[in-house]
Amino acid sequence: QKVAEYDYVVVGSGPGGGPLACDLARAGYSTLLLEAGDDQGDNPTYANLGNFEKAGSDVLSRWDFWVKHSDDQEREHRFHKTTWQLPNGTYYIGLDPPKEAKRLGKQYPRSATLGGCAMHNAGVCSLPQDEDWNIIVNKTGDASWTAQNMRKYLAKIEKNLYAPTGSAAHGFDGWLSTTDSDLSWTKNESLPATKIMKELAKLLGHKESDATTLAKTDILGDYPNRDQISSLYSMVQHQDRAGKRSSPNNYIKATLSDPKKYPLTVQLNSLVTRVLFANGTKLPTAIGVEVMTGQSLYKADPRHKVGTKGQTSRIMAKREVIVSGGTFNTPQILKLSGIGPAEELKKFGIAIVKELPGVGENMADNYEGSIIGIGQTPAGTFTPVGAPGLTTAIFKTSSSPKNRNIYTWCGPFSFEGFWPGFPENHGPNQYECAMVHIGPKSQAGYVHLTSADPQDVPDINLNFFKNNGDQDLQEIVEGANLLRKSWQAAGSTVLPFNELHPCPGTGAGNCTDAAQREYIRDQTYSHHATSTCAIGGENDRMAVLDNKFRVRGVRNLRVVDASAFPVVPGAFPVLPTYMISAKAAEDILAEAKNQS
Numbered sequence: 252q253k254v255a256e257y258d259y260v261v262v263g264s265g266p267g268g269g270p271l272a273c274d275l276a277r278a279g280y281s282t283l284l285l286e287a288g289d290d291q292g293d294n295p296t297y298a299n300l301g302n303f304e305k306a307g308s309d310v311l312s313r314w315d316f317w318v319k320h321s322d323d324q325e326r327e328h329r330f331h332k333t334t335w336q337l338p339n340g341t342y343y344i345g346l347d348p349p350k351e352a353k354r355l356g357k358q359y360p361r362s363a364t365l366g367g368c369a370m371h372n373a374g375v376c377s378l379p380q381d382e383d384w385n386i387i388v389n390k391t392g393d394a395s396w397t398a399q400n401m402r403k404y405l406a407k408i409e410k411n412l413y414a415p416t417g418s419a420a421h422g423f424d425g426w427l428s429t430t431d432s433d434l435s436w437t438k439n440e441s442l443p444a445t446k447i448m449k450e451l452a453k454l455l456g457h458k459e460s461d462a463t464t465l466a467k468t469d470i471l472g473d474y475p476n477r478d479q480i481s482s483l484y485s486m487v488q489h490q491d492r493a494g495k496r497s498s499p500n501n502y503i504k505a506t507l508s509d510p511k512k513y514p515l516t517v518q519l520n521s522l523v524t525r526v527l528f529a530n531g532t533k534l535p536t537a538i539g540v541e542v543m544t545g546q547s548l549y550k551a552d553p554r555h556k557v558g559t560k561g562q563t564s565r566i567m568a569k570r571e572v573i574v575s576g577g578t579f580n581t582p583q584i585l586k587l588s589g590i591g592p593a594e595e596l597k598k599f600g601i602a603i604v605k606e607l608p609g610v611g612e613n614m615a616d617n618y619e620g621s622i623i624g625i626g627q628t629p630a631g632t633f634t635p636v637g638a639p640g641l642t643t644a645i646f647k648t649s650s651s652p653k654n655r656n657i658y659t660w661c662g663p664f665s666f667e668g669f670w671p672g673f674p675e676n677h678g679p680n681q682y683e684c685a686m687v688h689i690g691p692k693s694q695a696g697y698v699h700l701t702s703a704d705p706q707d708v709p710d711i712n713l714n715f716f717k718n719n720g721d722q723d724l725q726e727i728v729e730g731a732n733l734l735r736k737s738w739q740a741a742g743s744t745v746l747p748f749n750e751l752h753p754c755p756g757t758g759a760g761n762c763t764d765a766a767q768r769e770y771i772r773d774q775t776y777s778h779h780a781t782s783t784c785a786i787g788g789e790n791d792r793m794a795v796l797d798n799k800f801r802v803r804g805v806r807n808l809r810v811v812d813a814s815a816f817p818v819v820p821g822a823f824p825v826l827p828t829y830m831i832s833a834k835a836a837e838d839i840l841a842e843a844k845n846q847s
């Protein structure tokens with residue numbers, strides 16, 4: 252059988268790999284995009300952003316990773332949403348399972364489908380802190396990574412649907428539609444949500460009368476000192492005005508629609524098992540990939556049937572292989588290919604192609620938590636399309652040395668992390684302020700192989716709060732305390748509430764910081780993992796990639812996805828991942844041009 256050959260082979264169609272494959276094909280290079288999942292782009296569960304919670308639990312794309320948050324067994328067992336499987340295949344969620352239940356652990360969903368996790372995410376967009384980009388300049392000496400320069404990739408990819416046409420901070424001709432939230436509800440002064448929004452504005456140092464205007468502030472705007480400003484913002488999501496998800500799936504379809512012009516090939520249900528290297532070269536040189544085709548081959552897929560093996564074949568890349576399998580799968584693919592920590596590879600009998608101790612280490616994630624309470628009346632109406640009823644703010648707690656460190660969105664909803672069938676509905680009077688903590692200090696998470704079998708799922712431990720954990724805990728507690736104050740100030744007249752957590756049952760936030768810290772340590776969740784194949788400097792032995800996404804010490808192999816960030820980029824990683832994807836395309840095409 253003739254072996255297929257392309258200029259570029261891209262592995263994984265998420266926010267890193269999907270747009271990159273399109274850009275390479277649009278520049279005229281034959282490009283193969285390999286995706287382990289299938290295509291759910293026309294399925295309303297995925298196509299309508301408002302269905303993101305349903306999409307997150309949907310078996311048609313779900314890869315379940317059962318992760319650890321620490322090595323502390325007792326703490327692990329206190330996690331309220333621990334998931335267990337019953338003999339009939341259903342789940343028990345909680346701390347008191349029936350005897351026959353098998354412990355699965357903490358669910359960390361990923362979406363294996365055309366478009367990756369951008370097909371089940373909430374589409375929330377924000378920019379990294381300037382420091383998150385500038386850290387790459389400092390590590391690599393490459394000035395193209397400055398925060399100011401990186402903004403041009405936002406303008407390049409964006410089709411902004413909310414800012415005045417021509418606004419310098421935005422783009423209007425790109426493939427990624429962005430909208431802001433519908434804030435018409437703020438006109439209703441008697442709504443508890445409006446009252447709380449105004450109290451929050453005051454607590455952040457603004458005038459109550461400015462709250463409604465501040466709530467419309469463009470979160471993606473280009474302001475001096477933006478990382479130090481505590482204020483209200485409008486929530487921006489990657490969707491169109493009708494609530495249709497805008498994602499790599501759309502860009503891929505648009506690129507495929509003109510095959511004469513754009514030589515893009517997409518191959519679904521294709522699990523890449525390893526990268527192939529040339530024989531006898533001085534430096535290891537990637538020449539293609541080995542791929543297993545078939546449905547639900549990966550064991551994280553809840554539909555996987557024990558013993559199922561796909562058809563294995565080889566596909567060659569004339570120019571480069573680019574791995575974009577995401578923060579959990581990219582390090583797994585590299586290690587299976589012989590690139591990673593020597594001890595770990597030896598343990599599983601994998602021949603070492605290039606020793607890189609940083610592969611699968613250094614993992615970081617934003618800590619997430621929430622304060623949630625039950626009021627006396629409904630606090631407002633909420634539908635996720637256009638996010639009406641949501642107050643969004645970014646602020647700095649007093650313990651943060653310099654930058655703002657909490658992104659919050661408050662409204663009549665409930666989001667308390669992930670488990671099969673999330674979220675819980677606490678009834679019409681529920682009100683929550685969800686928090687993403689920005690800039691976690693502990694980057695001690697890891698993705699380790701459990702075997703040399705590419706269908707096996709790796710061992711993942713986020714190692715929360717391992718380094719400088721007390722500082723992060725203090726920052727999160729201060730965030731919760733401030734948000735609770737905004738409820739209390741509004742509460743005496745409009746929303747006496749019964750708090751569910753982190754100060755359960757007190758109604759008035761009458762618990763100690765120490766008790767909250769303990770609760771948060773036990774119950775924190777996350778879904779923004781990054782940095783397992785980090786970009787770094789030449790002398791940094793944990794660096795996996797150089798400034799141009801090239802795997803260090805290997806030719807014709809790059810990594811372009813969320814695993815490449817040296818630190819978590821701000822509050823939400825999807826927009827920064829789209830931006831680095833556009834940057835990678837530019838870098839790769841510039842190099843190709845120089846070579847020809």
Ligand SMILES: Cc1cc2nc3c(=O)[nH]c(=O)nc-3n(C[C@H](O)[C@H](O)[C@H](O)COP(=O)(O)OP(=O)(O)OC[C@H]3O[C@@H](n4cnc5c(N)ncnc54)[C@H](O)[C@@H]3O)c2cc1C
Nearest residue numbers: 263265267287363367368372374375523577812813823825
């Ligand atoms: C439930 C949920 C909600 C989220 N909400 C938000 C949000 O609102 N805002 C935000 O900014 N971020 C959000 N995120 C995070 C964000 O979506 C991810 O950070 C982003 O998708 C990362 O992109 P990526 O390209 O690195 O990886 P992924 O999106 O994970 O894409 C990787 C792709 O590679 C494929 N793949 C993996 N291994 C292989 C293999 N061996 N062979 C072939 N293909 C393979 C996968 O199937 C997948 O399609 C959310 C994440 C989750 C899980």
